[in-house]
Amino acid sequence: QSALTQPASVSGSPGQSITISCTGTSSDVGSYNLVSWYQQHPGKAPKLMIYEVSKRPSGVSNRFSGSKSGNTASLTISGLQAEDEADYYCCSYAGSSFVFGGGTKLTVL
């Protein structure tokens, strides 16, 4: 069970859009529409932002959206704001287990 692959870092200016990819295998991301995304600010616990590939929990801004194609899931943040600067982790169900991505640091320039 290997970690999902995410870019180490992405950046964007306020107001722009960015996309973070999350690549797995046919045993996890490719087999289940059960990918979730978590936002983590320094020293804080992760916060659920997207679940079941593209659904947003109540209270999460509609600037956050998710999608999936084959073995790769993606998180898009539109209208970047300073408060979006954080680490982002994807997570996939893998059949009686879960696997996380290595994390992506988002910098808002």
Add this chain to the structure above:
Amino acid sequence: QLQLQESGPGLVKPSETLSLTCTVSGGSISSSSYYWGWIRQPPGKGLEWIGSIYYSGSTYYNPSLKSRVTISVDTSKNQFSLKLSSVTAADTAVYYCARLNVATTNFDYWGQGTLVTVSS
């Protein structure tokens, strides 16, 4: 509002057993809608799922840790616990407990996390 709180020693010696407890308040651990899980994060690194447990005691473990991990539940105290045996410095991490929503298969509530350092 649901709250989860981790507790346990912050320092464990190499080769010993790490023991943590997660106390759930504001909701019942015996709900059929949720599993309860442990996730860890080494300093400066990513998240790693350790395992999950249902109120009935049914468990699922990360295959890479399975030989060293035991997760148990005490419904009378609304708590669940983690034991990780034969620890090394590589087990130094912030350990989080979290609620796993069965319907949507995601971790929707998290504890604040507790740092456990493995050192002599």
